[in-house]
Amino acid sequence: MNQKSIAVLPFNNTSGDIENQYFADGISEEIINTLSKISGLKVTSRTSSFSYRDKQVDARHIGNELGVSTLLEGSVRKASKRIRIAAQLIRTDTGFQIWSESFDRELIDIFDLQDEISMLIAEKIREHFGHFDIQDDFNTPKTTESAAYEAYLKGRYYQLQWTNESIQKAQEAYKESIEIDPKYPMPYLGLSQSFAHYAAWSQVDRMKGLYMAQHFIKKLGNDFNHLADLHYTKGLYAFIGNWNFEKAQFHLSEALKINANYAEALEFQADLCNVLGAFKEAQTYINRALSLNPNALNHHYTKAIGYYLSAKYQEAIKALDGALSILNTWQMALELKALCLLLLGEESAFRVTVEQAKPETQQALFQLWHAYHQQQPSDLEITNAYDFYLGIPVYLKLYSGQHQEAFDHLVDSVKNRSGQFLGFRFDPLLSPLREITDFKKLEAPFLAMTLGEAKKTDIKTEEEVLTESEVASYSEVVRRLMYEERVYIDAHLTLRNLAEKVELHPNKLSWLINQKIGKGFNEYINEYRLKDFQERALDPANSHLTLLGLAYDSGFNSKSVFNDFFKKKTGMTPKAWVKSNN
Numbered sequence: 001m002n003q004k005s006i007a008v009l010p011f012n013n014t015s016g017d018i019e020n021q022y023f024a025d026g027i028s029e030e031i032i033n034t035l036s037k038i039s040g041l042k043v044t045s046r047t048s049s050f051s052y053r054d055k056q057v058d059a060r061h062i063g064n065e066l067g068v069s070t071l072l073e074g075s076v077r078k079a080s081k082r083i084r085i086a087a088q089l090i091r092t093d094t095g096f097q098i099w100s101e102s103f104d105r106e107l108i109d110i111f112d113l114q115d116e117i118s119m120l121i122a123e124k125i126r127e128h129f130g131h132f133d134i135q136d137d138f139n140t141p142k143t144t145e146s147a148a149y150e151a152y153l154k155g156r157y158y159q160l161q162w163t164n165e166s167i168q169k170a171q172e173a174y175k176e177s178i179e180i181d182p183k184y185p186m187p188y189l190g191l192s193q194s195f196a197h198y199a200a201w202s203q204v205d206r207m208k209g210l211y212m213a214q215h216f217i218k219k220l221g222n223d224f225n226h227l228a229d230l231h232y233t234k235g236l237y238a239f240i241g242n243w244n245f246e247k248a249q250f251h252l253s254e255a256l257k258i259n260a261n262y263a264e265a266l267e268f269q270a271d272l273c274n275v276l277g278a279f280k281e282a283q284t285y286i287n288r289a290l291s292l293n294p295n296a297l298n299h300h301y302t303k304a305i306g307y308y309l310s311a312k313y314q315e316a317i318k319a320l321d322g323a324l325s326i327l328n329t330w331q332m333a334l335e336l337k338a339l340c341l342l343l344l345g346e347e348s349a350f351r352v353t354v355e356q357a358k359p360e361t362q363q364a365l366f367q368l369w370h371a372y373h374q375q376q377p378s379d380l381e382i383t384n385a386y387d388f389y390l391g392i393p394v395y396l397k398l399y400s401g402q403h404q405e406a407f408d409h410l411v412d413s414v415k416n417r418s419g420q421f422l423g424f425r426f427d428p429l430l431s432p433l434r435e436i437t438d439f440k441k442l443e444a445p446f447l448a449m450t451l452g453e454a455k456k457t458d459i460k461t462e463e464e465v466l467t468e469s470e471v472a473s474y475s476e477v478v479r480r481l482m483y484e485e486r487v488y489i490d491a492h493l494t495l496r497n498l499a500e501k502v503e504l505h506p507n508k509l510s511w512l513i514n515q516k517i518g519k520g521f522n523e524y525i526n527e528y529r530l531k532d533f534q535e536r537a538l539d540p541a542n543s544h545l546t547l548l549g550l551a552y553d554s555g556f557n558s559k560s561v562f563n564d565f566f567k568k569k570t571g572m573t574p575k576a577w578v579k580s581n582n
Contacts, residue, residue: 040132063092
């Protein structure tokens, strides 16, 4: 488990109005997005975190499932133009609370409050689990109109439901947000993403959808290139809208450069690798996405499609079973699993899988089995190819002996940039078409498209941030503050407080304590508190005081933290240690 990690659970809506659920969800997601900008911190994505909504699950169990060391829980109460947020940070190894606080602010201050909460959380994780840099400014896109922000959050709430009805509601809310504040960038991105996704799968008129997606991107101009969301949206449009893979790669790389925790961008980078035949690289990207968002259906599917295109059908089925364990009626996964079983010749498992699909899909897949394995031509008339997520109508024609008709259908689909055939160059079921001379002409424009020198988003090797003389000098300042001024007695001492006393940036002090002194901040401070407690406990003048009272006098502010730390360091309880040393 990555110790520098967190999952933000959906905040409870305590406003007394169920209509405000979108606002509580939005605050939770915005904190996730802000924390995700910290490259040294692993942040579980929204889909996986929100899967625990309304579930009474122990923090330790969630930590094991998501692979995180901390959880953030909270509540949001919105009343008129004021907002109250209560939050608590919990360790998943013990279930103990690390930090909690309540905030009562004007709604207009919501952006500063979200950044403040995110900063406090990141600092507490760093103090407890080790060094990483935290930027001074999260560059959060802001609006001075709270109503515009509320409308945006409502749009986001509906967009993430991904139904025709919810997308329409999302677009209405985004347009309302723009009407209130035309300079706020986020609703433009929401509109572009929703139109691009649905155009790719022909849920709306394709040309209109792509036009609208591009229209809303262009509205933003060049003032927001610092936003990972903008590059993600541009990459999404280039990838699924135009099949311009090189442009898509540029923007996805830029998005990941800004936010290495952007799970959706990692997924699309994996998709891009898959359609270009870079299957090993695709698995690297999608595994990173899954580590951030293990409950995302699309991540499991992208992992599976990479295995399918590289003819690793058993591995593909395993990945698809991961998706189906989350949603066992997901048609997209059922279709691909059926195709893998078809290619493996596993008829019994194929039948079980197909029987879970929609009736029209069942009929097509059963006829495909007979056409593929028994050369029985299909007589099924398919009126709408977009009733299927994959190229089943083409496969039926192909294995019914209608090679030219199948190829013509494929040509039209590629020309129209249909999402069903993004991976046509490597689709194993299209193998017979590769014998057709014109197939090489069809794939020729894509042969020159390669991954090139994709920008790496891996964490860089730790560099020396202080010279040797600076390390010696600042180490002495810290030592003096501990021994002479005994700053550890302050139960509310933080890394940032200590950095102010040392007159050193918190990032550099964190690096100094972790890399040069060799301890985490919390352990380093508590060791001084422990030694102070031991001296007090053995002093006869303090015999009338309780051990817990002495612990508090030494700077500890929690009974559980004191007892755990004491036993970890001495192997004994405080009472047993005092008895053995008297």
